[in-house]
Amino acid sequence: MQTGPPVIHTTGRPGAAGDLAASSLDSVLRSPVTLRWVALASLVVNVVLVFTGGAVRLTGSGLGCPTWPKCTNSSYVTTSAMGYHGVIEFSNRIFGVLVGILVVVAVLLALLQPVRDRRQIGWSVAMLMTIPAQAVVGGITVLTKLNPWVVACHFLFSMVIIVVAYRMWLATREPGGPVRWLISAPVRALNWLLLVVTAVVLAAGTVVTGSGPHAGDATAHRTGLDPGMVAQLHADLVMLLIGLSVAWCFALWAIGAPRQTRRAGVVLVGVELAQGVIGFVQYFTHLPSLLVAVHLIGACAVWLAALRTQSAGRVREPEAAAEAVPAPTLPAAASAR
CATH class of the missing domain: 1.20.120 (Four Helix Bundle (Hemerythrin (Met), subunit A))
Known part of the structure; x- marks a missing residue:
């Protein structure tokens, strides 16, 4: 008769649950669906970024942070002295950083795909390159005290970024074969x-x-x-x-x-x-x-x-079956463990 605490039987190794979680995360990261959703999110947030940039202008907050890359001469973030104009302008800058993080994720997911697509990698890297370029154009816009021609370039460059983001999203929806x-x-x-x-x-x-x-x-x-x-x-x-x-x-x-x-x-x-x-x-x-x-x-x-x-x-x-690179699989002995 058993007198001690009940014994909980596990499926094997002590780290089996952790291995299962890691395997699930790996599957999500390597999934083409995940990449497709991240690419779509990048396209959407770039459009939203155009809207937030317009909100900065329409609220008269274009110089809410009067310098760049800092918000003020002594602070990278807005201060109470800058009022709501500083909050609006700095929020737009923060949103731009979030866009950059999303693009980095897109690049990593493109590289993690079981069958790498050069179009996906190329467009995601192109998206990544546009982030610092747009930040510099935005900085010049502030440093020139909202010169209207520079502001125009800032908007038009956003349209270029939307093209890149759209093509990246398209690359996640189409086969990689000839047109x-x-x-x-x-x-x-x-x-x-x-x-x-x-x-x-x-x-x-x-x-x-x-x-x-x-x-x-x-x-x-x-x-x-x-x-x-x-x-x-x-x-x-x-x-x-x-x-x-x-x-x-x-x-x-x-x-x-x-x-x-x-x-x-x-x-x-x-x-x-x-x-x-x-x-x-x-x-x-x-x-x-x-x-x-x-x-x-x-x-x-x-x-x-x-x-x-x-x-x-x-x-x-669709690409020819002979040209497709099979997804890596675990050896039979390892998968049986």
Whole structure:
């Protein structure tokens, strides 16, 4: 008869539970799904970072931290003397650091994949390189006291980062084989023209912003251009973009393009029309901050929709089985232990 405490039988070695947890963590880190979600999160937070940067400008907090890389001459963080402007500007800087951490995680996960994809590694490393570059541009923006042309470069570089983040996310969703185009060469050329005009519209929008009232600080300079003139130029370019987008949609229907490609074109036109309405309303209501912020997010939406039209025009074939590198497995003797 047993008189002592009950005996709890384990499955083997004392560290079996720890080994199981380590194995589960390893599976999560090596999972393509995990990498895909991290890549998507990186894309989303880069768009959010554009919004927080706009919030800094729209609240007049552009010089809440008047120097760089420190917030003040004597502190890396905001102080009570800087007030809420310092909190807003410093919060934007902290969010940028969080974006950098997320990108580092993406690089590590890309390297840990059982079958490494050079596109995933390349785009994740490219994302990592953009982080210090954008930080330097942001620093120059502060050191030049919000020079409107530097502010414009700061925003446009964010659009470049969104391209890189989008391509990284796309690389986690597609096979690694060769590209097969779903549309003809002339239609692809029209699509490239569409992307170029979209970029020009975004650039013109930064000039409108640099000529308008939301400078980010009461002492910040403006471009000196007539706001009405540059706003009219921007509106004309938007009309050109919408016309090209509609023409591209008709071309897709004419060649019998797949549904996913035609749907991407329709979505682009819809986003452009919504963004155009917001732009007109904010102009005729004298640029209220809330509508300007919505318009800023709309600019990111237009850019992503334009990028989607290109990726929707092709597919990647799966890699040949002979070229695939099998995932490492444990020896039979070790797995039996």
